[in-house]
Structures are given as structure tokens and as C-alpha cells.
Amino acid sequence: MNEAQIRALAAQALADIAPEADLASVGDAEDLREALDLDSMDFLNFVIALSQKSGLKIPEADTACLYTLRGLVAYLAGR
Amino acid sequence: MADFTMPSLGADMETGKVVEWLVKPGDRVKPGDVVAVVETHKGAIDVECFLDGVIDELAPLGAELPVGAVLAMVRRAGEAPAEPKASHPAAVAKVVGAAAAPAAAPPVVLPGLTRVKVSPAARQRAAALGIEADVLRGSGADGAVTLADVEQAASRSAALSTPRTARRGFDPALMRQAIAAAMARSKREIPHYYLSATVDFGAAQAWLDDHNATHEPLERLLPATLLLKACAKALTEVPQLNGFWRDDAFQPAAAIHIGWAISLRGGGLVAPAIHDADRKTLPELMAALRDLVQRARAGGLRSSELTDPTLTVTSLGERGAESVFGVIYPPQVAIVGFGRVVVRPWVCGGAVLPRPVVAVTLAADHRASDGHVGGQLLAAIDRALQDPATL
Numbered sequence: 198m199n200e201a202q203i204r205a206l207a208a209q210a211l212a213d214i215a216p217e218a219d220l221a222s223v224g225d226a227e228d229l230r231e232a233l234d235l236d237s238m239d240f241l242n243f244v245i246a247l248s249q250k251s252g253l254k255i256p257e258a259d260t261a262c263l264y265t266l267r268g269l270v271a272y273l274a275g276r
Numbered sequence: 277m278a279d280f281t282m283p284s285l286g287a288d289m290e291t292g293k294v295v296e297w298l299v300k301p302g303d304r305v306k307p308g309d310v311v312a313v314v315e316t317h318k319g320a321i322d323v324e325c326f327l328d329g330v331i332d333e334l335a336p337l338g339a340e341l342p343v344g345a346v347l348a349m350v351r352r353a354g355e356a357p358a359e360p361k362a363s364h365p366a367a368v369a370k371v372v373g374a375a376a377a378p379a380a381a382p383p384v385v386l387p388g389l390t391r392v393k394v395s396p397a398a399r400q401r402a403a404a405l406g407i408e409a410d411v412l413r414g415s416g417a418d419g420a421v422t423l424a425d426v427e428q429a430a431s432r433s434a435a436l437s438t439p440r441t442a443r444r445g446f447d448p449a450l451m452r453q454a455i456a457a458a459m460a461r462s463k464r465e466i467p468h469y470y471l472s473a474t475v476d477f478g479a480a481q482a483w484l485d486d487h488n489a490t491h492e493p494l495e496r497l498l499p500a501t502l503l504l505k506a507c508a509k510a511l512t513e514v515p516q517l518n519g520f521w522r523d524d525a526f527q528p529a530a531a532i533h534i535g536w537a538i539s540l541r542g543g544g545l546v547a548p549a550i551h552d553a554d555r556k557t558l559p560e561l562m563a564a565l566r567d568l569v570q571r572a573r574a575g576g577l578r579s580s581e582l583t584d585p586t587l588t589v590t591s592l593g594e595r596g597a598e599s600v601f602g603v604i605y606p607p608q609v610a611i612v613g614f615g616r617v618v619v620r621p622w623v624c625g626g627a628v629l630p631r632p633v634v635a636v637t638l639a640a641d642h643r644a645s646d647g648h649v650g651g652q653l654l655a656a657i658d659r660a661l662q663d664p665a666t667l
Contacts, residue, residue: 237593
């Protein structure tokens, strides 16, 4: 996946969890959980959606890489 | 015949509005069936009927009705069909014009009399308005449909066709009012007492990390699941806090239905029940939590979930404050709060170690219990969390 595809995937994953949230308004280094007011359940659902939509296994230990858009793009691009 | 009435979906509810019937007159209903969608300040709630029989005489859509108002009649098996009562407010116009009918709530056609007398003026006016006069219930002589009946039906239809901004969601302003009413009543009537304890979450965290490392995201558990189960388990040991304060006395509940406080995006709070939480496994509780959060936000909570909680738990999650002292939701007698799990220096076997800990609090009704009992509950929650494999 290239960066644009990953960003589109993240936006899709978010749409079901926080329909009103706008990923475009979030800075690359910002913590998504803070910026979009995602609680523990929201973030876990976000990880589930990313895993399902990308077809990639995301180990629990790697989920901290997904806190920011920069980390998320780097992580998924490298897989 | 038994009355199916507007349920009280919480201490703060006075009226509700049926916005959709999911059954037709003459349908068979069984206890637990969702039969109607009622709009309340908590959003649109799927209302269950706990009667067994054939439902009839459905109340009109869109009318603001008080708690306890008859919404329908249920004829139990073996009962003879009764003549519809002329005074029953169940006549709803069948709106013919598609534009006038809200898409989500098709108007209900009631079984009228087989032959209906309609005054000529009424028939003419009905035709002009696009209403079928023959399905209206008449108020005239011999039950004839009069011009007034047609006008009334038309105004009801007009009310129905007012577009709703969010069919299943909630109105933040109404939600605010509901919370204000319930919380003000709680603080006015309930003499709260408060206790807190800091609990070592190390064993629970280790168990959780181990579980999550070996499971797919969909099967992973949140710390909240363990906190919820520990609380439910503790209530089996301290049942004095599981129940209601009614008629100047504590009434213990027969089962443990934990009201789980869910913060709604856009503001507001609702605490629907997780039924029999003490008897569910951790994966079952996780699934129940996920489902409840989803339905609380999107709409589709069931009436029993709003009426059944026997104690509320509020858990702040990984981004919350370190501790929370709740306000009791009447007629419950206690609320348990879990703060964010934080790593703190902790004395463990004579040494100071970094350790994940969680602040567990209790706000309880002093009319129903004393601090000694409250302390027993916190101690029981602590014990349960030290042995996560048995949760």
C-alpha cells in the first residue's frame, strides 16, 4: 500500500467509529486518540477495522505504532 | 386483555412518543419481543413487550404519552376477541400520499369496523387531504366518521410527517435535561457516602497482556472487562448494594445487572444494563460492552436495558482521570467508579516497585447501607482482581 491508500483506509476505518471525525484535520504527529476523542473501545475498534480492511495481522504489541498518523502510515507501509 | 403501557425508562422519564410500531394489529407477541420504537430524551429506544398473546389497538404514532399510558392491548391465548373500545385513542389515519408519510415510520392501519359510516362532508374532505376515511374511527352517531374526525386525523398525519433530524440518535439538549433531572433528584434525595481504595492491577494487567498478545484484535479484551467482572463478582458477596431504594426500604435485586456508563459522542451519558454480568465470561462481557456502546451511540437500546440496572459502574478508560466519585442513579443504591490504570510506586514485598494501580471508588446510599458494607464491596473487588484467571 502507498501512503494515499493507507490514509484512505484509515479514514474508512474511522468512519464507522467516529462518523463526525475528520482525519484531514489531524496533524501527522498528533495522538489520534486525543485529537479525535477516541476512548479505549473506539481505538480497539479502529485497530480491528484497520486489520480487517488491510488484511494484515496487527499484534497487540504493535498497536502503539498506530497512535499517530505518521506512525500508522510507516507501520502499514512497512508490512 | 392486558394493557401494554408506556414503560418508565428511568427515573427521569415522564413521557415518551411512539415513533414506530414493529408489529401490526393482530400479530402474535411473545415476552421479550421488541414491538415499538419509543422516542425519549435518551434517543429512540426499542421497547419490548413482556406479554404473551395477540396485540391490537395500537396507539397512534407521534403523540407524546405519559408513562403508564396504554399503548396497545394484548389478548392472551384463549381469550375471545373484544370489541374495540370507541374511546380508545388508537385511530390513526392511513395516509395515502407518500410524501406525507415519514419513510422510517409507516402509518399503522387499524382494523376498523367492516363497514364504516362516513358523512359526505367527511368523505369529501378526506379525499382532498389524501386520507382514507374508512379506516378512521368515528365519533359521530353510530360511530360515523365526521368532518371533525377527518380534520383530527389530518393534523396527526401532519405531525407525523415532520422530519426527524436523527431517527435513532438522541437530542443532546434533551439528554442534558434528562441528566439534570435525574442527577438533581439523586443529590436532593440520596444521602451519599463515599469510599475509595487503590488496587494493585499488576496481576490483572499481566493476565490481560498475555491474553491480548495471543489473540486477534476482535478477540482482545479491554481492562474494563476485568473491572466489570470483578465488580459483578464482588456484588455476589455483598448483595446489600445490589438493588433499589423503594418505598422507604432497600429491595435487593434477584440478579446482577450492571448499568455501564457510556459517554456519547457529542455529549451526554447513558448507563444501560449488562444483564447477569456475574455469570458472563470475559469474552461475553467484552462482546456485550462493544454491542452496548455501539447501540447507545447509534440508537437501538432496548427498554429492558434502561430499566434493569441494579448498580451502575463508571469506568474512565485509558485517557480518563485517576479517580471518579459517581452520583447514584435512583432508585439504585450505589455506583462504583474505576479511574484510569496508572503506573505508580507501590510497596510490594518490602520493596518499592513501579506497579499498575487503579483507584476504585464507591458512592452509596446511606439510607440503604453503611460504610462498613461499602468497604466490604471494595475489598471484594480488590480480591477478585488479584486472581484474574478466575474472573
